[in-house]
Amino acid sequence: MAGAREIRTKIKSVQNTRKVTRALEMVSASKIRKAQDLMKASRPYARLMRQVIGHVARANTEFKHPFLIERKEIKRVGYLVVSTDRGLCGGLNSNLFRRILAEIRDWQTKGVEVDVVTIGNKANAFFKRLKVNLIGSVAQLGEKPQVAQLIGVIKVMLDSYSDGRIDRLSLAYNDFINTMSQKPTLDVLLPLPPSDELATTHDWDYIYEPGADVVLEHVLTRYVESLVYQATLENLASEHAARMVAMKSASDNASKAIETLNLIYNKARQAAITQEISEIVSGAAAV
Amino acid sequence: MATIRCDIVSAEKEIFHGDVQLVVATGELGELGIAPRHAPLITRLKPGQVRVTMEGGEEQSFYVSGGILEVQPQVVTVLADTAIRAKDLDESAARKAKEDAERLLANRTDAIEVAEAQVQLAQAIAQLQALERLRQNLKH
Numbered sequence: 001m002a003g004a005r006e007i008r009t010k011i012k013s014v015q016n017t018r019k020v021t022r023a024l025e026m027v028s029a030s031k032i033r034k035a036q037d038l039m040k041a042s043r044p045y046a047r048l049m050r051q052v053i054g055h056v057a058r059a060n061t062e063f064k065h066p067f068l069i070e071r072k073e074i075k076r077v078g079y080l081v082v083s084t085d086r087g088l089c090g091g092l093n094s095n096l097f098r099r100i101l102a103e104i105r106d107w108q109t110k111g112v113e114v115d116v117v118t119i120g121n122k123a124n125a126f127f128k129r130l131k132v133n134l135i136g137s138v139a140q141l142g143e144k145p146q147v148a149q150l151i152g153v154i155k156v157m158l159d160s161y162s163d164g165r166i167d168r169l170s171l172a173y174n175d176f177i178n179t180m181s182q183k184p185t186l187d188v189l190l191p192l193p194p195s196d197e198l199a200t201t202h203d204w205d206y207i208y209e210p211g212a213d214v215v216l217e218h219v220l221t222r223y224v225e226s227l228v229y230q231a232t233l234e235n236l237a238s239e240h241a242a243r244m245v246a247m248k249s250a251s252d253n254a255s256k257a258i259e260t261l262n263l264i265y266n267k268a269r270q271a272a273i274t275q276e277i278s279e280i281v282s283g284a285a286a287v
Numbered sequence: 288m289a290t291i292r293c294d295i296v297s298a299e300k301e302i303f304h305g306d307v308q309l310v311v312a313t314g315e316l317g318e319l320g321i322a323p324r325h326a327p328l329i330t331r332l333k334p335g336q337v338r339v340t341m342e343g344g345e346e347q348s349f350y351v352s353g354g355i356l357e358v359q360p361q362v363v364t365v366l367a368d369t370a371i372r373a374k375d376l377d378e379s380a381a382r383k384a385k386e387d388a389e390r391l392l393a394n395r396t397d398a399i400e401v402a403e404a405q406v407q408l409a410q411a412i413a414q415l416q417a418l419e420r421l422r423q424n425l426k427h
Contacts, residue, residue, distance in 0.1 A: 042299060044301040045297060052357045052364060055327075055357065087409060088405060124391050134391065135385060136384035152380030152383050153381075155377050156385060209316045209329075215329050215331060225298070226298050256419055
């Protein structure tokens, strides 16, 4: 019965794994809802912010902020990479990193250097090993990320841009489409891409207090912050969705494995019994 | 009496929206009272109260720790900050982000045990997947 016992231990261990994956699946399922609520709650700010930015761009400002001006020559680019803190969420992070990596390689062949700022443990671990310039990072945002946690990393990048150390800033994150699909997304943050909303059509201007430059700087900084915050929330919802799906398939696989192992175990048990009987019978015949 | 639409939001939630007669906020250069038909204006807010007077004369006040106030002919928008923001604080946050990156590069990682447990679980899951594939191959 030695073989049977080994199989039984294996069944136990697979059962334990299934317990863990089931639990993770259920935890994620409940967290998705919370993450989606957060996403919803942050939308009005983003919408109004876009509106204000639209007005600002349409107003005949006497001052052009550097964030709005496209630079002719690109010598160095920056990436803000949003990732998860924890693994076990399928290919979520690796799909995103693969996309970024392709872009980074592109830049590097053109002789453009790359600065990276990471949000989340997984991006930290990944870009640490890579030949890029890691200039800032933050992790352990928890289940309820707050803007305050992101200010530091964003400022590192915005300062780089203002000082002319980087000429372009992109944001990489997983866009939450629905529970079954999340899309790795790369957006250009700076210079702010021109859009219909940003077309100059009016010839009025604001009263700025205290001054146009100060207020614009403030507004644009908050705008970028809200975009990054939004991306972080999207990524959080994506993380839970991806984990739920991955854990579900892992649990299913475990169930199937247990089924197969049970079959093998029963066969082994029967074989052992048959062998024993035949031994007894042949022993009796010999007497 | 004339009213103007007012939206007060922070990055993390919607705080107030509705038609009001008057919005009072603390701008960087002093108290501002915004009534309907105010000229377009955009300013930074100092930490303090934003008070709105509703149509019936009822007043509501909200605390904001800074932000942006925008006035358009039909709408007043307050984009409130959720955290106290100041140049020094922002700078120290940026410094912390940089230091975190440096520490990462210096290879000091926290929570190693959790990571190890996760790796083990990931391996178990990979094994299960491999088993499943094997099983399917055997069937054919």
